Amino acid sequence: MISEPHIFLPPVLFQIQYIFFSIPSPCFDKTHTYLPPSTTDRSSSIAEDIYPRRRDQLIAYITLEKMGEVKLIGAFARPFYFRVQWALKYKGIEFEIFEEDLTNKSPILLQYNPVYKKVPVLVHHGKPIAESLIILDYIEETWPDPPMLPEDPLERATARFWAHFVDVEFWTTMTTILIKEGEEQEKYIEPALQGLATIDQALDGKKFFGGEKIGYTDLVLGWIPYWFPVIEEVSGVKLFEPHRFPSLSAWAQNFMDLPLIYQNLPPRDEFLRYLNQTRETYKS
Numbered sequence: 001m002i003s004e005p006h007i008f009l010p011p012v013l014f015q016i017q018y019i020f021f022s023i024p025s026p027c028f029d030k031t032h033t034y035l036p037p038s039t040t041d042r043s044s045s046i047a048e049d050i051y052p053r054r055r056d057q058l059i060a061y062i063t064l065e066k067m068g069e070v071k072l073i074g075a076f077a078r079p080f081y082f083r084v085q086w087a088l089k090y091k092g093i094e095f096e097i098f099e100e101d102l103t104n105k106s107p108i109l110l111q112y113n114p115v116y117k118k119v120p121v122l123v124h125h126g127k128p129i130a131e132s133l134i135i136l137d138y139i140e141e142t143w144p145d146p147p148m149l150p151e152d153p154l155e156r157a158t159a160r161f162w163a164h165f166v167d168v169e170f171w172t173t174m175t176t177i178l179i180k181e182g183e184e185q186e187k188y189i190e191p192a193l194q195g196l197a198t199i200d201q202a203l204d205g206k207k208f209f210g211g212e213k214i215g216y217t218d219l220v221l222g223w224i225p226y227w228f229p230v231i232e233e234v235s236g237v238k239l240f241e242p243h244r245f246p247s248l249s250a251w252a253q254n255f256m257d258l259p260l261i262y263q264n265l266p267p268r269d270e271f272l273r274y275l276n277q278t279r280e281t282y283k284s
């Protein structure tokens with residue numbers, strides 16, 4: 001388990017920490033520059049010459065210890081972060097969000113997730129929990145009602161199996177399709193189609209993975225209906241044809257019809273711009 005951070009740096013050290021620049025992994029973070037270029041100037045004075053988002057980060061940093069009992073560290077449009085947001089909202093838990101610029105990670109992230117230095121991180125009573133699926137388990141155990149997972153151990157294992165399958169197999173395939181071109185991209189099309197067919201069969205005409213109500217597996221796979229079409233648009237590869245994957249397609253519609261979901265999504269235009277930037281950088 002990740003150790004609890006003990007050091008709470010004063011603002012001047014916060015500024016020094018900004019000098020560090022970590023190289024993110026391909027969860028699209030190499031070039032996400034939705035901050036204006038001036039904000040990447042790490043020598044600028046925090047007091048006077050600061051872009052609002054950065055000022056927000058500073059304020060969030062200073063007050064993180066004082067804020068409400070549940071905080072979520074995430075970053076724009078990251079699906080692993082959104083699944084945790086949905087889970088917290090599903091449980092009716094109040095929480096505060098702190099969004100990272102992953103091209104310039106804050107001391108908060110480095111201290112709260114020192115092992116992976118990735119988002120999301122849930123901070124509960126000042127204690128960090130990292131890795132989205134582990135966070136979902138923690139949420140389920142800490143706030144059992146309403147349950148996300150079924151009662152039956154076999155059904156619980158099945159829900160976790162699909163979550164694992166999609167994170168390990170399918171997500172990687174899709175991110176590769178997004179950032180590659182030509183032959184390299186083509187190699188991943190068949191695995192992606194097979195992945196879609198596998199998920200379609202797992203659903204087998206059910207409204208949601210667990211039956212009539214959404215639950216754990218739906219929240220974990222919930223990036224598919226909104227993220228997938230944007231990945232297709234940016235990569236130029238069309239895979240998700242409703243007639244080929246009827247169960248998955250109906251599920252996607254059911255999922256997107258829920259206020260819990262459609263009220264909690266990244267704005268499409270900014271998301272599209274971000275994925276385009278990402279593709280441009282990685283493919284070169």
Ligand SMILES: N[C@@H](CCC(=O)N[C@@H](CS)C(=O)NCC(=O)O)C(=O)O
Binds near residue numbers: 024117
């Ligand atoms: N297995 C992790 C994956 C988290 C992950 O890859 N996060 C990405 C954003 S989607 C990240 O923080 N990347 C920053 C980096 O790799 O430096 C989870 O489920 O939480």
